Amino acid sequence: MRYVVIMAGGSGTRLWPLSRQGTPKQLLPIVHGRSLLRLAFDRATRVVPPEQVLVVTGAGYLDKVRAEIPELAPENFLGEPVGRDSLNACAWPAAVLARRDPDAVIAQVTADHIIEPVDAFAAALDRAFALAEDDADALVTLGVVPTSPHTGYGYLRRGEAVEGNEDACRVERFVEKPDRATAQQYLASGDYWWNSGMFVWRADTLLAQLAVLEPATHAGIEMLAAHPDRLEEVFGSLKKVSVDYAVMEPVSQGRTSAHILAVELPIEWRDVGGFASLAEVLGTDEDGNAIEGLAVTLDASGNLVLNTAGSGHVVAVAGVTGMVVVHTPQATLVTTFDQAEKVKSLVGLIAQSHPTFA
Amino acid sequence: MRYVVIMAGGSGTRLWPLSRQGTPKQLLPIVHGRSLLRLAFDRATRVVPPEQVLVVTGAGYLDKVRAEIPELAPENFLGEPVGRDSLNACAWPAAVLARRDPDAVIAQVTADHIIEPVDAFAAALDRAFALAEDDADALVTLGVVPTSPHTGYGYLRRGEAVEGNEDACRVERFVEKPDRATAQQYLASGDYWWNSGMFVWRADTLLAQLAVLEPATHAGIEMLAAHPDRLEEVFGSLKKVSVDYAVMEPVSQGRTSAHILAVELPIEWRDVGGFASLAEVLGTDEDGNAIEGLAVTLDASGNLVLNTAGSGHVVAVAGVTGMVVVHTPQATLVTTFDQAEKVKSLVGLIAQSHPTFA
Numbered sequence: 001m002r003y004v005v006i007m008a009g010g011s012g013t014r015l016w017p018l019s020r021q022g023t024p025k026q027l028l029p030i031v032h033g034r035s036l037l038r039l040a041f042d043r044a045t046r047v048v049p050p051e052q053v054l055v056v057t058g059a060g061y062l063d064k065v066r067a068e069i070p071e072l073a074p075e076n077f078l079g080e081p082v083g084r085d086s087l088n089a090c091a092w093p094a095a096v097l098a099r100r101d102p103d104a105v106i107a108q109v110t111a112d113h114i115i116e117p118v119d120a121f122a123a124a125l126d127r128a129f130a131l132a133e134d135d136a137d138a139l140v141t142l143g144v145v146p147t148s149p150h151t152g153y154g155y156l157r158r159g160e161a162v163e164g165n166e167d168a169c170r171v172e173r174f175v176e177k178p179d180r181a182t183a184q185q186y187l188a189s190g191d192y193w194w195n196s197g198m199f200v201w202r203a204d205t206l207l208a209q210l211a212v213l214e215p216a217t218h219a220g221i222e223m224l225a226a227h228p229d230r231l232e233e234v235f236g237s238l239k240k241v242s243v244d245y246a247v248m249e250p251v252s253q254g255r256t257s258a259h260i261l262a263v264e265l266p267i268e269w270r271d272v273g274g275f276a277s278l279a280e281v282l283g284t285d286e287d288g289n290a291i292e293g294l295a296v297t298l299d300a301s302g303n304l305v306l307n308t309a310g311s312g313h314v315v316a317v318a319g320v321t322g323m324v325v326v327h328t329p330q331a332t333l334v335t336t337f338d339q340a341e342k343v344k345s346l347v348g349l350i351a352q353s354h355p356t357f358a
Numbered sequence: 359m360r361y362v363v364i365m366a367g368g369s370g371t372r373l374w375p376l377s378r379q380g381t382p383k384q385l386l387p388i389v390h391g392r393s394l395l396r397l398a399f400d401r402a403t404r405v406v407p408p409e410q411v412l413v414v415t416g417a418g419y420l421d422k423v424r425a426e427i428p429e430l431a432p433e434n435f436l437g438e439p440v441g442r443d444s445l446n447a448c449a450w451p452a453a454v455l456a457r458r459d460p461d462a463v464i465a466q467v468t469a470d471h472i473i474e475p476v477d478a479f480a481a482a483l484d485r486a487f488a489l490a491e492d493d494a495d496a497l498v499t500l501g502v503v504p505t506s507p508h509t510g511y512g513y514l515r516r517g518e519a520v521e522g523n524e525d526a527c528r529v530e531r532f533v534e535k536p537d538r539a540t541a542q543q544y545l546a547s548g549d550y551w552w553n554s555g556m557f558v559w560r561a562d563t564l565l566a567q568l569a570v571l572e573p574a575t576h577a578g579i580e581m582l583a584a585h586p587d588r589l590e591e592v593f594g595s596l597k598k599v600s601v602d603y604a605v606m607e608p609v610s611q612g613r614t615s616a617h618i619l620a621v622e623l624p625i626e627w628r629d630v631g632g633f634a635s636l637a638e639v640l641g642t643d644e645d646g647n648a649i650e651g652l653a654v655t656l657d658a659s660g661n662l663v664l665n666t667a668g669s670g671h672v673v674a675v676a677g678v679t680g681m682v683v684v685h686t687p688q689a690t691l692v693t694t695f696d697q698a699e700k701v702k703s704l705v706g707l708i709a710q711s712h713p714t715f716a
Contacts, residue, residue, distance in 0.1 A: 017674070294712070296704065296707055296708050296711060296712065298700055298703060298704045298707055299697070299700060307690075312688070313687070313688060313689060313690070314688070314689045314690070314708065314712055314715045315689070315690045315692070316375070316689060316690065316691050316692070316704055316708060317691075317692045317693070318691070318692075318693040318697055318698075318700040318701060318703075318704045319693050319694060319696070319697025319698075319700045320681075320692060320693060320694060320697065323678075323692060325690070325692050327690050329671070330670070330671060330672070331671060331672045331673070331674060332665075332671070332672070332673045332674065332683070332685050332690055333674050333675075333676070334673070334674070334675045334676075334678060334681060334683050334692055335675070335676040335677050335678060336677060336678060338677070339657070339676055339677025339678065340676075340677075342656055342657060342676040342677045343676060345656060345676075346654065346656045346674055346676045349654055349656055350654050350672065350674060353654060354652070354654065354672055357672045
């Protein structure tokens with residue numbers, strides 16, 4: 001049976017004070033009042049029924065994550081006691097689902113981006129599911145056709161087409177985040193896709209690769225699936241590593257008997273990792289300001305003004321441009337788009353001096 | 359007997375959202391936690407005992423004003439039902455005090471500025487009191503030696519010295535707010551003082567001038583003093599005009615038998631009408647930011663950051679310079695020192711669209 005596993009970890013420091021230690025980015029109602037997690041769940045249920053959706057998140061976020069998807073049964077939430085990167089966020093649900101359903105095929109998806117159109121996403125997932133179901137040696141990765149020489153994403157080089165399946169191709173190799181010049185070459189060549197960090201595989205196929213490539217993790221994950229009560233004890237002992245580094249890259253290099261296939265994800269793929277992309281998502285008013293919440297502007301343009309405090313507090317901005325002003329009940333941030341990268345350090349500073357606000 | 363009347367009206371729009379319709383500038387704890395009104399009262403009691411201090415303010419502010427000066431008896435607060443400019447803020451207490459004490463001599467002082475040193479202020483008031491007591495035809499004005507070609511103040515041109523009193527001089531004429539070039543001439547000439555808007559006069563002398571120059575106001579004010587219960591009805595019918603325009607200028611032009619004397623007020627006189635002056639009052643930290651309240655800055659300098667929300671809210675500023683960031687529980691303002699003049703229009707905008715925040 002088909003399953004979709006949504007990975008919803010991470011803290012999203014760059015969106016502070018919208019995101020905070022207790023409220024990661026995926027839970028923020030930043031897309032016209034809906035969270036990225038909610039949107040990811042709604043996309044998933046275009047492909048499988050809700051019972052076949054799992055969410056992997058930090059144990060500390062579980063209450064908020066459950067509140068965001070109240071229709072999901074408690075056993076479909078997996079709460080990681082500590083962050084252990086994407087390998088375990090893939091391997092743990094694979095082991096859990098393999099016990100529930102030996103024929104489980106899993107689409108492992110992220111909740112960090114805005115994805116449009118949803119129909120195209122669902123169709124690509126269907127194609128990838130079919131590939132994984134047909135080929136027990138395949139790990140299928142979803143590749144986004146790049147629209148810019150983005151240096152924040154990994155890339156994959158497309159190889160030859162899969163015989164009898166025009167929609168899929170082999171993956172020649174994975175490459176980590178490139179520098180600007182390399183990314184521009186990739187874009188110009190047309191041979192590269194962005195590595196979306198989304199995959200489809202049979203649970204038993206992934207677990208078999210793990211048994212070869214990361215035997216300790218394999219043993220730990222199997223123990224965890226068999227003895228859920230030992231979560232705290234076992235999870236912290238797992239190696240912290242990405243699924244790309246631990247599985248996809250070695251498999252693409254022929255280190256196991258499996259192989260990697262890629263399916264094109266013909267979508268617009270927008271990161272909302274920072275304030276600039278968030279402003280883009282919100283769009284601008286007639287003065288060129290991206291505004292959400294109660295705000296008044298005068299002779300101001302090109303600003304992002306976010307106010308989550310409801311109707312009891314107004315944010316007023318006069319005579320400025322290129323500013324980022326974010327107001328929440330606990331904190332107010334004032335910076336510029338140009339300087340917004342400083343927010344991460346700022347949060348570090350606040351974590352030291354006023355930890356309750358970080 | 360000597361009295362000090364403190365005028366504490368006005369809304370201080372330029373300091374929004376610190377000052378709001380219900381909380382005028384003089385009540386804000388902006389000078390190291392103390393309000394300008396409290397400082398004015400403390401100055402007044404250097405010259406007369408508390409029983410001889412009156413405060414004229416807007417009726418709507420009376421509760422807050424009383425709370426600020428709890429030691430003052432209720433009958434020493436005069437609450438104007440509507441703002442009627444400075445003539446009535448001078449004439450009303452004069453009529454009230456003339457009934458309580460036919461020999462009342464009044465120092466009419468403002469609460470808009472920071473005045474230092476207080477000793478020099480008290481000494482100048484003493485000299486002015488002595489002049490007014492000695493000369494029943496004198497209206498005494500207090501002149502500040504200008505330190506800059508300020509275009510926001512009125513000026514007075516000093517005339518000949520008063521015989522037998524080195525500290526006082528005649529006033530040749532009053533001039534309204536000059537343009538920059540004129541103000542520079544005034545400053546260079548050494549013949550001009552800033553019109554402080556503070557005066558000393560016998561109550562009966564002021565009332566006698568009024569009877570000649572503004573007979574309707576005179577009659578209205580006398581009725582008000584005799585029938586305090588008719589306040590609402592009478593006050594609104596009074597002409598709205600400044601004491602400078604209605605009394606000081608015509609008297610300086612010889613329109614009555616009285617004359618104007620001026621006493622030097624050898625003080626540092628700092629307006630806190632806007633954010634730039636407020637930043638000056640606060641002083642700067644090692645990064646060059648003027649900060650009050652809970653705030654964290656990173657790679658930011660030359661900013662004013664005010665946070666009156668207490669310990670439950672942090673204001674964080676990163677990578678900006680020359681910004682004015684003011685946070686109160688009801689509103690957050692973001693502008694620059696250069697653009698701060700826009701705040702008045704901004705408040706007008708807010709008064710229309712979201713009146714509760716204005």
